[in-house]
Structure formats: C-alpha cells, structure tokens
Amino acid sequence: MEIVRSVYTDLIFHIFAHVKVDNASDIYDEAYIASVEKELGRKTVIPESVTAYYCANFERLAFVNFLPYFMAKSADEVCFMIRQVGMTTEEDVAKFINPFCDVIKELSADYVDYWERKAKERQVSYEELKSYVNEQASVMSRFFEDLHGMTNTKLMVIISEGLRCNGRATIMGDTCIVTLPMPSEQYSMPQIFMQLVHECTHMITDPLLDSIRMDDGSHDVAEYQVMLFDLWLFERDDSKLRDEYVKWLSQETLDECDQKLSEEQKKKLRALLF
Numbered sequence: 635m636e637i638v639r640s641v642y643t644d645l646i647f648h649i650f651a652h653v654k655v656d657n658a659s660d661i662y663d664e665a666y667i668a669s670v671e672k673e674l675g676r677k678t679v680i681p682e683s684v685t686a687y688y689c690a691n692f693e694r695l696a697f698v699n700f701l702p703y704f705m706a707k708s709a710d711e712v713c714f715m716i717r718q719v720g721m722t723t724e725e726d727v728a729k730f731i732n733p734f735c736d737v738i739k740e741l742s743a744d745y746v747d748y749w750e751r752k753a754k755e756r757q758v759s760y761e762e763l764k765s766y767v768n769e770q771a772s773v774m775s776r777f778f779e780d781l782h783g784m785t786n787t788k789l790m791v792i793i794s795e796g797l798r799c800n801g802r803a804t805i806m807g808d809t810c811i812v813t814l815p816m817p818s819e820q821y822s823m824p825q826i827f828m829q830l831v832h833e834c835t836h837m838i839t840d841p842l843l844d845s846i847r848m849d850d851g852s853h854d855v856a857e858y859q860v861m862l863f864d865l866w867l868f869e870r871d872d873s874k875l876r877d878e879y880v881k882w883l884s885q886e887t888l889d890e891c892d893q894k895l896s897e898e899q900k901k902k903l904r905a906l907l908f
C-alpha cells in the first residue's frame with residue numbers, strides 16, 4: 635500500500651469543504667472554514683449559483699470529486715483534467731465547470747503556500763499515521779489480500795488536509811485510490827484506519843447492487859452493507875478494533891443496518907466474508 639499526500643487533491647476538498655451538498659457526499663465544515671481562513675489569510679468563495687447548479691446536477695458532476703489530482707503539477711493541469719471528462723453538457727461547462735475552474739485558478743497560489751507550510755508542520759503526525767495504518771493493515775492482511783484478489787487493484791492512500799470527515803474512493807486503471815483525513819480532534823488514527831477499511835469494503839460489497847445513486851435510496855443500502863460487513867470483518871480479524879468500531883458508529887446504527895437489509899442481502903454479504 636502506497637501512502638502519499640497531494641496538494642491538488644487537497645485543494646479540491648478544500649473547495650468542497652465550503653460547499654453545502656444535500657446528500658451523503660457533503661463535506662461542508664464550518665469549523666474548518668473559520669480556521670483555514672485565518673491561516674490562508676483570505677476567504678474561499680464559491681458563488682451560490684455554482685453550488686446550486688452542482689447540487690441540482692450532482693449525479694453528472696460528482697466526478698469532480700474523483701479525478702487523480704495527485705498527478706497534477708499545477709492548477710492548469712487540474713482544470714485540464716476536469717475539462718477532459720466527456721460526459722458534461724454545454725450548460726454544465728458554462729454554469730459549473732468554468733466558474734469552478736476559475737475558483738481553482740484564483741485560489742491556487744495562496745493555497746499551495748498554505749499547504750506547504752501545513753505539510754511541514756504536520757510532518758510528524760503524518761509519519762505517525764502512516765506507520766499506524768501500515769501496522770494495522772498487516773494485522774488485517776487477510777482482508778487486504780482478499781481485496782487485492784477480488785478487485786485486481788493495488789491500493790493507494792492519499793492523506794488529505796482538506797478532507798475533514800468522510801473518505802473518498804475510486805478505481806483508476808489498476809489502482810484503487812482512497813482519500814482519508816489527517817488525525818484531528820474529531821478523527822483518531824483508529825477511526826481513520828476504519829474509514830480506510832470502509833472505503834475498501836465498498837469495492838467488495840457495492841457490486842452486489844445493480845446501481846448506486848444518491849436519489850433513489852440505493853446509496854443508503856450500499857452504506858448499510860459496508861457498515862455491517864465491516865462489523866463482521868473486525869469481529870473476525872481484530873477484536874480490539876471491533877470494540878472501537880461499535881463505539882464509533884454506535885450499536886443503534888449497526889442494529890439499523892442489520893434491520894434495513896433483508897435476510898437474502900445479508901446472506902450474500904456474509905458469503906463475501908467467509
């Protein structure tokens with residue numbers, strides 16, 4: 635497993651931390667906005683019309699969360715990647731892509747300065763997190779080997795300053811890229827590792843569903859599947875983490891996952907584990 639940091643991945647999540655989205659992809663974070671504004675010495679402004687258009691056309695525009703920005707060397711390259719994606723309409727380009735890229739370019743120089751300062755400051759906790767994740771991954775090597783076998787991908791982890799809660803995962807070619815937050819008051823190292831497992835589990839359990847959308851309830855089912863699968867997984871592989879997991883998600887949430895899935899769905903889910 636490769637673990638890296640990426641300034642342009644972070645720039646995108648930094649921007650999305652300022653965007654209120656009315657679905658589970660939301661990473662809007664007021665506390666972050668207040669603290670980063672001081673350190674950046676400026677505001678990050680996304681016009682309301684851009685946010686509104688993004689939310690109204692989310693299924694088509696969500697790809698902006700998932701491009702391999704870690705490969706970009708400049709804001710221009712970031713925008714080039716976004717513009718390369720062919721499934722957008724002319725209206726998307728005018729009302730979202732263009733103004734979104736304007737935000738990226740306008741913010742980029744200040745953000746890169748800030749990010750480099752922050753990366754130095756956080757070097758020690760970043761190294762600590764890396765060792766922790768590697769150690770835990772070897773405790774749970776059976777799961778990571780299964781993941782590799784089932785998806786035929788290698789795993790790349792991006793540790794993000796911009797992504798405050800949640801994780802993001804995507805498959806690019808032969809690589810599964812998972813983005814995770816840095817440790818903070820609300821996010822401990824075990825929670826970050828469990829988030830990694832959560833994102834990886836999606837790769838294994840999502841194929842049980844025909845499609846996953848935010849607007850028809852199927853995304854919720856995908857989440858129930860992952861949360862329940864991970865409970866069984868930690869029970870199997872790491873009982874200490876299992877207790878942390880129940881504390882983190884709460885027994886009620888896990889009971890709800892269990893109730894929301896049919897016996898048939900649970901049978902299929904278990905078959906993936908044992």
Ligand SMILES: [Zn+2]
Nearest residue numbers: 832836857860
């Ligand atoms: Zn999830």
